[in-house]
Amino acid sequence: MSKEISLVTGGNGHLGNNLVRLLLSKNISVRTTVRNRNYQASLRDLNCEVVQADITNALSLKKAFKGVTSVYAVAANFSMWAKNSKTEIYDNNMQGTQNVFDIAKECGVKNVVYVSSVAALDFAILPAHVDNGYNKDRRNWYYNSKNDSDKLALELGKKYGIKTVLVLPSAMIGSEAYKLSYTNNLVYQILNGNIPVDTNVTLNWIDVKDVAFGTYRAMKNGRNGERYILSNEKHTTLQESVKIASELYPELKLKTPKKIPKCSLYAVAGLMEFWSELTGKEPQLQRHYVAMFYGLKQDYDITKSKQELGFNPKPSKKALIDALKYLKNDWVAQKMD
Incomplete structure (x- = not known):
């Protein structure tokens, strides 16, 4: 096994765990961070060092970064809603990014692959491309955090002289999920x-293992200061997704969700937001989300990732079928293990 240590932050998360497994299969020495040592089931029996650390706590990162050559900055708050979204999502993601680069500089880290998101792309130009700029819609604190932390990572990498490559995944789904991510859920x-209506919001499904591979290749072949989209080229509608599941499991008798007008969705979302204010629970639908994504075809230009990283993901339909099989047959048993 290589003597050089690669650090993966957030090793018990969906992408982080798949990335740890991939690096180990490449005979790379791996250290990974977890916020809570009580949640390490996903790292059981893996030959990697586990360090308790929180990216929002700079002091806790120093032990994790010591002696590390390369850092995969995966850990982040992947939530679309919180009781205080500005603080819990935006501020935490921005502070986490600052801390990662500050400690990387202090500990002499040479390379950082920073996991951003397609949320940090300009959806006004489709198919979206990394050179199109950033999402100009500022109504969602998660999307704001990805826009601004993406820019901050590039700025800090340049300031500190650290080779910094960004990867931007789309809707990651698939196996090694010890808890359900937003998209796997x-x-x-x-x-x-549990999809009663079609909100006319499309998905760009991508297998998490393909994202892990693209992230690994970004460390090896990515160019300093560049951004790479890790997605499929074409979107899948919600109706198409339900149809794929229905054909795979006809015994479930899944009903195709019906589309409803945008104005009706606004009204429903408004009621859900009002109920959320009373209960403190996340609304299933928010008005600004409808405004941002209703009818948007989430297609991406991944030419750069294909040419420079050798990124060649399985088709979106295959990624969805594999995720459906995993979640139906393996996830519950794995969770109970």
Whole structure:
């Protein structure tokens, strides 16, 4: 095994865990961070060093970064809603990015691959491309955090003289999910028939293992200061997604969700937001989300990733089928293990 240590922050998260497994398969020495040592089931029996650290706590990162050559900055708050979204999502993601680069500089880290998101792309120009700029819609604190932390990572990498490469995944789904991510949970809802209406919001499904591979290749072949989209080229509608699940599991008798007018969605979302204010629970739909994504075809230009990283993901339909099979047959058993 290589003597050089690669650090993966957030090793018990969906992408982080898949990335740790991939690096180990490449005979790379791996250290990874977890916020809470009580949640390490996903790292059981893996030959990697586990350090307790929180990216929002600079002091906790120093032990994790000591002696590390390369850092995969994966850990972040991937939430679309919080009781105080500005503080819990935006501020935490920005502070986490600042801390990662500050400690990387202090500890002599040479290379950082920073995991951003397609949320940091300009959706006004489709198919979206990394050179099109950033998302100009500022109504969602998660999307704001990805826009601004993406820019901050590039600025700090240049300031500190650290080779910095950014990867921007789309809707990651698939295996090694010891807890359901936002996007895997959507697939799980499809399986359980919990998609009553079609919100006319499209998805760009991508297998998390393909994202892990693209992230690994970004460390090896990515150019300093560049951004790479890790997605499929074409979107999948919600109706198409339910149809794929229905054809795969006809015994579930899944019903195709019906589209409803945008104005009706606004009204429903408004009621859900009002109920959220009373209960403190996340609304299933928000008005600004409808405004941002209703009818948007989430297609991406991944030519750069293909040419420079050798990124060649499985098709979106295959990624969804594999995720459906995993969540139906393996996830519950794995969770109970």
